[in-house]
Amino acid sequence: MSIIVADGLTHRFGRELALEGVDLVLDTTEHMAVLGDNGAGKTTLLRILATALHPSAGTLQIAGLNASREKRRLRHYIGYVAHAPGLYPALSTAENLGFFCDLQGVPHERVGEVLDIVGLRHVADRRASELSRGMQQRLALGRAILHDPKLLILDEPDASLGGDAADLLGGLMRGRSAVLATHDQALANRLCPRTLVLRHGRSVGTATHLRVVR
């Protein structure tokens, strides 16, 4: 069964065409990497898949729901890590997660579990502004899995994660569907059986099946 079915996703920022006619199918628990140079359209594609951005044209179904109409319902299914960690610098690591528990409707007991998963238990009381860039990225990853989403959308999550990035990301992606944008081809090959390559906003093919076309 497919968790993502996208048809002809296109997006314009003013007169600039950022994404053009991208078709994509992702099966449940399947992992797919998105590769491409800077400006290739990776972030635009991921923001559309995460329902943070409405495409200018094309259709998107996630878990059988229309992503344009059922956006709020779909937020239960999706965990999204954007380019910037987007944390509250004055709040501690645990408080950042606790706040998002309130917004996700998740019990606060989940904070401890997530801190263990992302390896931040020892800095639970430290303010987010005092964390290293890598720790901040781990915290952003922890926030994305607070509500145990079925689909993870990860925009260059390996940035500043360090040597164990692949192990951490592999652990978080296990049992979930995931779309991962990265510049690191080795990481993409290790974590994702399929790779979608974007160039100038267009899909130029995949590394494995040809179910992702163009």
Add this chain to the structure above:
Amino acid sequence: MNPFLVAVAVARKDLLSEWRTREMVPALAQFIVLALLIGNFGFQIDSRNAPSIAPGILWLTLVFAGLVAFGRTFGAEREQASLEAMLMTPASPVAIFAGKALAASALLVACEAVLLPALSLFFGTPFSGAIVFVVLLATVGMAALGCIFSAIVARVRARELLLPLLTLPLWIPFIVAGGQAVQSAMGLPGSYDQAIGLLIDFDILFVVLTSLAARFVLDE
């Protein structure tokens, strides 16, 4: 998910951040004292003209303090890229907006706790519950409008310029009715009750309108 709990969580988060960083309230309190000091030296204040001049100074100070307080509401979220993370949750955008407006109002109320006694001190005007009530009533509607425009302009570069341009015209009804009520509470002729009634009407109107608009403003 309970929208009330979401609003409380958002407000608590904003107030906790302000308590820890003390970025806004101390600076605004200093601004308020300085504005009153300038007003005091700028006008020839005596016991006869104080009740007619002091309300003008009060609202002028409150308006500029409010612009700073509400401008930061969504500006800070945009700068640290945390607004998108918040909006990517299933929480209602209206509840998120209400929480942000609640926190910004609380910060402005903290500033008013400095402003009103200082006004009385500098201008020798009475400090009464009636005046506090007027200012608190005006804060509700001003916060709703200030926060919605703060959310609208947060994504543009010239937000510091745009926020006053959009907000000030719609704050005028609060300044007119509030000014009339404060003057009346200070002993000048005018109907206090009528001005309070107007303030309540404006509060209801703008709280409803901004709550309806919040969903569309914050959604994308």
